[in-house]
Amino acid sequence: MDVSSIIATLRxxxxxxxxxxxxxxNLKYWVLFPISIVMILVGVCRQxxxxxxxxxxxxxSRKRITEIQYINKAQALLGNGTNLSxxxxxIRQEYLASVLAEGKFLVQQEQSETPPNPxxxxxxxxxxxxxxxxxxxxxxxxxxxxxxxxxFFAGFLxxxxxxxxxxxxxxxxxxxxxxxxxxxxxxxSISWYxxxxxxxxxxxxxxxxxxxxxxxxxGAAQQQQQLNSMPGGPSPEALTKxxxxxxxxxxxxxxxxxxxxxxxxxxxx
Amino acid sequence: xxxxxxxxxxxxxxxxxxxxxxxxxxxxxxxxxxxCGAGILQLEGLQGFGFFAASYLVVALLYIAWFCKFQPxxxxxxxxxxxxxxxxxxxxxxxxxxxxxxxxxxx
Numbered sequence: 572m573d574v575s576s577i578i579a580t581l582r583x584x585x586x587x588x589x590x591x592x593x594x595x596x597n598l599k600y601w602v603l604f605p606i607s608i609v610m611i612l613v614g615v616c617r618q619x620x621x622x623x624x625x626x627x628x629x630x631x632s633r634k635r636i637t638e639i640q641y642i643n644k645a646q647a648l649l650g651n652g653t654n655l656s657x658x659x660x661x662i663r664q665e666y667l668a669s670v671l672a673e674g675k676f677l678v679q680q681e682q683s684e685t686p687p688n689p690x691x692x693x694x695x696x697x698x699x700x701x702x703x704x705x706x707x708x709x710x711x712x713x714x715x716x717x718x719x720x721x722x723f724f725a726g727f728l729x730x731x732x733x734x735x736x737x738x739x740x741x742x743x744x745x746x747x748x749x750x751x752x753x754x755x756x757x758x759x760s761i762s763w764y765x766x767x768x769x770x771x772x773x774x775x776x777x778x779x780x781x782x783x784x785x786x787x788x789x790g791a792a793q794q795q796q797q798l799n800s801m802p803g804g805p806s807p808e809a810l811t812k813x814x815x816x817x818x819x820x821x822x823x824x825x826x827x828x829x830x831x832x833x834x835x836x837x838x839x840x
Numbered sequence: 841x842x843x844x845x846x847x848x849x850x851x852x853x854x855x856x857x858x859x860x861x862x863x864x865x866x867x868x869x870x871x872x873x874x875x876c877g878a879g880i881l882q883l884e885g886l887q888g889f890g891f892f893a894a895s896y897l898v899v900a901l902l903y904i905a906w907f908c909k910f911q912p913x914x915x916x917x918x919x920x921x922x923x924x925x926x927x928x929x930x931x932x933x934x935x936x937x938x939x940x941x942x943x944x945x946x947x
Contacts, residue, residue, distance in 0.1 A: 599944065599945055603941070603944060603945070607941065729944075730940070730943075730944035731943075731944065731947065732940055732943075733878075733879070733882075733883065733884050733885070733888055733939055733940060733943040734884065734885050734888060734889070734936075735885055763940070766933075766936060766937050766940055767937050767941075769933040769936070769937065770933040770934045770935075770936060770937025770938070771937070772868075772930055772933070772934065773867075773868035773869075773871060773872055773930065773931065773933075773934035774868075774872065774934070774937075776864060776865065776868045777865070777868050777869055777872070780861065780864075780865055
């Protein structure tokens with residue numbers, strides 16, 4: 572078999588016996604459309620359920636926020652200190668080093684023997700609940716729709732796929748149709764379900780791209796705050812101690828040093 | 841010009857997200873549209889997938905030319921990966937869905 576005949580085989584699906592079936596046009600209106608509409612509507616419902624469930628605001632105590640913000644401030648000073656003049660850097664350096672070293676803004680916690688149970692913390696359990704509900708919101712409708720399609724629309728061919736499939740797909744996509752010789756391109760309604768589950772992401776994005784993306788942004792911001800209070804990370808005490816040491820020994824090099832020369836050089840031409 | 845070099849790799853998370861979202865929106869819309877086109881034209885088998893590959897690449901090039909003004913480096917950290925590779929299978933699935941749907945409706 573040469574290349575052109577292979578391509579011809581691929582084009583027509585199977586070699587030779589491609590039987591043309593005539594399907595009732597009502598199948599389109601009473602099977603294809605209902606399944607598609609239900610799948611899109613389920614996507615819409617899932618979106619709004621996720622929005623409703625995600626409305627809860629995270630609770631972080633004020634002291635904890637102060638602590639996090641002082642740690643961030645020290646890191647910002649280390650990262651962007653070159654933009655300060657020498658004296659203003661020195662003021663901040665002395666202040667932050669002393670404050671962080673004595674742990675003035677640390678949250679006072681009684682030290683228990685065992686590490687705290689992460690499940691007891693309301694914020695982490697909220698995050699876990701979020702993951703569980705999003706998983707449920709994905710899987711429950713999928714199994715329900717699959718059952719519905721299998722139950723209501725079983726036992727007939729719905730459509731012809733525009734691309735050939737191997738014979739292995741026959742069992743799955745022509746389930747319940749007693750035609751051993753039929754080309755695998757003729758498929759029942761369950762295959763339309765599979766194809767549309769795979770391909771609905773772009774449709775959902777086009778339908779409500781804006782709202783979901785806004786959701787993701789706030790979610791990311793919340794996650795960032797979550798990261799700071801992750802259990803298992805270095806304790807804030809150790810962090811502040813380390814940062815105060817870093818700040819104390821930091822070699823400051825201001826961008827304002829000899830700035831006049833550089834500006835003159837820039838405009839010398 | 842030392843400071844400009846220092847600020848060259850400061851990234852704004854919002855802008856990165858916005859650029860990705862714009863790209864995804866364009867790709868989603870065009871792949872569904874071209875899927876419908878392939879269905880209306882009654883393309884079959886390799887012709888349809890070739891149509892997808894061609895339209896996908898043409899859309900990527902047009903996007904680079906029109907939205908990025910031929911400077912994708914300015915808007916994306918790794919342009920080839922983000923514009924061409926990342927959403928390939930997503931758009932392929934969307935295309936196949938639209939193609940199959942319209943193919944069955946028209947045929």
